[in-house]
Amino acid sequence: MGLGVAELRQAAWYPVASSDDLPFRHVYHGQLLGQELAIWRADDGNVNVWENRCLHRGVRLSIGINDGAELKCQYHGWRYANRTAGCTYIPAHPADAPARRITNRTYPVKERFGLVWAALSPEAPEPELAEAGFALRPMPVNALPEMVLTALMRRRLAGGAVTALPPLGAALVLEGTPGRASYFVQPVDSARAVIRGVVDTEPDLETLLAFNAALSALRDEVEVEARAIELPEPIVPRYEPVSVELATMPDLVIGRQATVRVKVKRRWQAALDVTGIELVPLSGHLPTFQPGAHIDLHLSNGMVRQYSITNGPGELLSYTIAVKREADSRGGSAAITDTLREGDVLAVSEPRNNFPLRRDALRTTFIAGGIGLTPLLSMARALQRQGLAFDFHAFARSEGHLPLGPELEALGGGVTRHFGLGPAETAAQIRHALGPHSFSRHAYICGPGPMLELARGLATELGWPDEAVHYEYFKNTHEIDTSSSFVVELARSALSLAVPAGKSILEVMREAGIDAPSSCEQGACGTCLTRVLEGEIDHQDVYLNATEQASGNVMMTCVSRAKSARLVLDI
């Protein structure tokens, strides 16, 4: 009889909830064809329909917490972003960016006339749904979905016209109701369904009661019928395995790839010498990012530049970056500020995070110099959303030089602005902002080189341990000494390569066909970080802190070299 489960599963759209089921910050537990769904609305209005299972330990996400931008699992606090369901934070390892692409299963979703629609297959074609309408009270029925549809047809007003609404629905006048309505049957499971009726305009209470009475009578009739037959077993839900890479290997990041296409939606003067740029995807949404992450921007002149994403959590309809026009620009920032126009299409990399934010501090202090506030702004927004304590010190030459002032303003009372200070006053303010180190405090610093050096020095003086001071340089201003020549052995690839003077390890590996990840290629961003198994390293980067450099077991292959004749790398 009727449609088989396999056919029902075809890429078809079904209503899975009423819009009323999604009040502010709620997570609704839905079900379609045996598959449990976690359905929630973010504060930006977007409705998410996800598999109802955190892929860490299988706990239902419908008991999780909707914070308006992300869904937080109740069990271990893993956070998943609005729209992508990409994991943005794993609290058990606060110092690490979730290095592997952990993403929960999502389903395509539409919201129309007070109903939320979803399809189990990502290939589901766009549904043809009317724009307007009013959803009636849903009527759950314990019976086979096909029996419910048959009963709807049977109980229609004699002689009335019927329009089929595939895969499981019909527009008709039901006996005892005042008029025509569209009835969609949601196949919850093999023997459970919900009738979701839609009328053209909002009816009065009496009419609503009449519809409800008619649907209740229909339910009673069908449930009696269903009790008389042997009902099929519930559908066994599919639990798809996570990808092999996720279960066994670290992310395969390859070279300097620009796999994402974006369009410049808006550019504006974000401060004197600073251009704000909002990048939107050509369709859908952008990939998940974590606070502190950057993207590579591939420019029309062939240059590649890194810019921090300034967005708050769960904001994936656009990325906002800020570009300072450097007086001594080698063509990167000038190409952007002088020639980039609204509507231009650009190639960018997926977001990478080499500047991860710990969220296990009792208090976090941000120290930003000028354009250096961009990654810190994204971090502070994440902490603000979670209600974690922070203070934010923004230094700039003048108020006019402070980028993204309104965004900073929105962070509230934790923000202090410092304008036009000389070196001595700046030092005094930073010293005051840091104070002596105490338990569970962390500092994040980003700004021009001299200021960064100053802040790091002060932190050390004040007793801050290396692991509590996190920083990101815009660029490596050190002169790179490439005069040495040595041999690198790649332990896992079983290759031995000679690195001559004038070439970096990264370049030599590329020539030998080893595709290694990189981004800034000047020892500042941290993307090419590599484990060293043997040999003495000549560190020339500004990414690793003194403790990490002294450990002798990690290096940046884009600028650092060997002091010994031979280095063994874990590649």
Place this chain on the structure above:
Amino acid sequence: MAYTKPIAPALRDLWHVIAASQEVPMGGKRITTLFDTALTVSRNERLRVARNDDGSLLPVIERYGCIWTSFGSPTADLFPIIEYGESDRRNIIAGSIGVNVSAPRAIENFLDMGHFPYVHTDILGAEPHTEVKEYDVEISFERDEILATRCRFFQPKAALTATEGQDVDYIYRVPHPYCSVLYKSCPADESRLDVIAIFCQPMTEETIRAHLMLSMIDADNTDAGIRRFQQTIFGQDRPILENQYPKKLPLDPRAETPIRADKSAIAYRRWLSQKGVNYGVIPQQLS
């Protein structure tokens, strides 16, 4: 519905918990379930365990405040908990609690520290102190058990006397597919460890009774106070356990997403796989 698939030899010849001793007093009788099989436990001149279907008698022992039986021929005694015999300890069964989950899911939760700030908020952990620090795990072939050592977790108020937070040390043992024992810094005596054990009774593949056993150095609190505390903790775990899907523990490494903090769980899943445990788990599909 009766269970039709035969249980693995690794399970059949083991002792399994079926009741707390206090549930079957002298002259008392209790009907319970183990591996989908109804059993009657009775205590008159001696303790007896009989199958309800054919009346046949099963072997029985009493250890650690609980009654244990087996469907096979257990070749060894139950795993040792040496501390239980120390004369100054308080040995308490803090509860026998039914949970709609498989036994291995409950064991894995018992081994897990990462959930303390989220599930046992302000008792065993508190945000933002969420880090699971590196610890060591080994599978001891000699003793056939899993041992996790050097486990530490930050607790805001580790003891009634504590005024500020500190790291609390834990050692975990898994000496039985459905039992785990944890050793925790003892606030009353720094040189000794309190013992908390969970003995899971697999009634069906997806329902258990969890028997909680404590062996404490504690002269101050009443039995009722200690029980209430332990039941509060378990009462917080229970809704999480009952919302895990699938309810059976998947042994395929690709079924879920482990992280470094889950080292002990990874070892536990591998150990169950190697033993061929086939009840309460989704075995790894060999391709």
